[in-house]
Amino acid sequence: MKRLGILLSGRGSNFEAIADSVAAGRIHAAIAVVISNRPEARGLESAAQRGLNAVLLPSKGLDREIYDRSVVAELRRNRVDLVCLAGYMRLLSAWFVREYPSRILNIHPSLLPGFPGLDAQHQALEYGVKVSGCTVHFVDEYLDAGPIIAQAVVPVLDSDNADTLSARILEQEHRIYTEAINIVLAGNYRIEGRRVLPAGR
Amino acid sequence: MKRLGILLSGRGSNFEAIADSVAAGRIHAAIAVVISNRPEARGLESAAQRGLNAVLLPSKGLDREIYDRSVVAELRRNRVDLVCLAGYMRLLSAWFVREYPSRILNIHPSLLPGFPGLDAQHQALEYGVKVSGCTVHFVDEYLDAGPIIAQAVVPVLDSDNADTLSARILEQEHRIYTEAINIVLAGNYRIEGRRVLPAGR
Numbered sequence: 001m002k003r004l005g006i007l008l009s010g011r012g013s014n015f016e017a018i019a020d021s022v023a024a025g026r027i028h029a030a031i032a033v034v035i036s037n038r039p040e041a042r043g044l045e046s047a048a049q050r051g052l053n054a055v056l057l058p059s060k061g062l063d064r065e066i067y068d069r070s071v072v073a074e075l076r077r078n079r080v081d082l083v084c085l086a087g088y089m090r091l092l093s094a095w096f097v098r099e100y101p102s103r104i105l106n107i108h109p110s111l112l113p114g115f116p117g118l119d120a121q122h123q124a125l126e127y128g129v130k131v132s133g134c135t136v137h138f139v140d141e142y143l144d145a146g147p148i149i150a151q152a153v154v155p156v157l158d159s160d161n162a163d164t165l166s167a168r169i170l171e172q173e174h175r176i177y178t179e180a181i182n183i184v185l186a187g188n189y190r191i192e193g194r195r196v197l198p199a200g201r
Numbered sequence: 202m203k204r205l206g207i208l209l210s211g212r213g214s215n216f217e218a219i220a221d222s223v224a225a226g227r228i229h230a231a232i233a234v235v236i237s238n239r240p241e242a243r244g245l246e247s248a249a250q251r252g253l254n255a256v257l258l259p260s261k262g263l264d265r266e267i268y269d270r271s272v273v274a275e276l277r278r279n280r281v282d283l284v285c286l287a288g289y290m291r292l293l294s295a296w297f298v299r300e301y302p303s304r305i306l307n308i309h310p311s312l313l314p315g316f317p318g319l320d321a322q323h324q325a326l327e328y329g330v331k332v333s334g335c336t337v338h339f340v341d342e343y344l345d346a347g348p349i350i351a352q353a354v355v356p357v358l359d360s361d362n363a364d365t366l367s368a369r370i371l372e373q374e375h376r377i378y379t380e381a382i383n384i385v386l387a388g389n390y391r392i393e394g395r396r397v398l399p400a401g402r
Contacts, residue, residue, distance in 0.1 A: 111312060111332065115314075126396075130349055148329045148331055151331040151332050158399055195329040
């Protein structure tokens with residue numbers, strides 16, 4: 001059984017979706033640890049309520065690589081195979097990324113490479129796109145930049161504000177994060193340049 | 202009856218689609234003139250074969266604004282209401298854009314703001330996106346940058362190369378360019394910031 005490590009900073013709605021998928025047998029893995037860098041993260045409380053191993057490692061005031069060493073130590077202690085970022089509001093150091101090569105995933109609420117960074121849904125509305133969506137990608141040390149595993153599309157409606165658009169995208173986030181985790185856990189893919197393709201082709 | 206002016210530089214497949222829509226009554230407008238900046242453009246020949254007013258205005262070696270003045274003179278002579286770029290490989294000068302405010306459209310084979318500029322389909326494949334598409338937008342003096350009227354999405358398949366992806370996108374280009382022209386000709390839209398919204402809301 002593969003072991004997942006979840007990193008979060010906030011409510012952790014994608015963590016909840018992953019935990020639901022694990023509980024329902026849609027993901028054949030265990031959640032070994034849930035780590036928050038913020039004491040107030042609601043996702044941390046919800047992990048504890050689910051009886052999961054919920055760990056607070058406050059990042060405030062710490063140098064990136066010093067902090068990342070404590071996170072990786074915690075992941076190693078829990079023998080984590082795959083790291084899933086779920087609203088984790090920090091860039092990872094290159095050192096962290098090298099410790100888990102092609103074993104760190106993130107989800108972002110836009111069709112990357114469009115609208116990286118904060119408030120992606122607001123950015124999309126301001127730009128005036130007619131479609132948006134979400135992206136699961138491998139994490140490197142750059143912002144929302146690694147090879148893409150899955151994307152899903154939603155329409156942007158004329159009546160949308162950032163809340164309604166975010167809610168529509170979030171439904172798809174929950175669906176494709178589970179799909180992407182299963183692709184990576186199964187290991188039957190290859191990365192060609194930046195393209196993530198089935199291993200068998 | 203509104204009058205369209207088409208600008209092209211190559212085979213003009215989007216011009217063909219617009220001409221087919223006009224002929225079939227899906228666009229209630231006339232094609233007043235088809236202008237090419239390149240003598241070898243196949244679209245020019247095809248316009249002539251359709252009995253349309255096909256005009257060659259070679260741009261080679263000419264300063265942008267001097268050239269644009271000759272194009273605008275030709276559009277004015279033909280009393281053009283709406284200018285449609287169809288594979289027109291030149292940026293318009295700010296002067297040209299001001300002469301036809303919100304009356305110049307372009308189509309681009311990507312989901313803008315992703316992959317502007319040349320070889321958008323190749324860029325998308327290299328980036329490794331799982332979905333792509335096309336965008337009809339108002340033209341300003343910047344590259345593939347004005348407010349978006351319509352977008353359509355296509356999947357990027359694992360087996361795709363630039364040709365197969367381009368063909369899949371092209372089908373959608375032909376469909377949404379007609380839709381966007383009808384929205385603009387009907388005039389029942391407003392532009393709020395960068396968002397193109399129905400006039401009535």
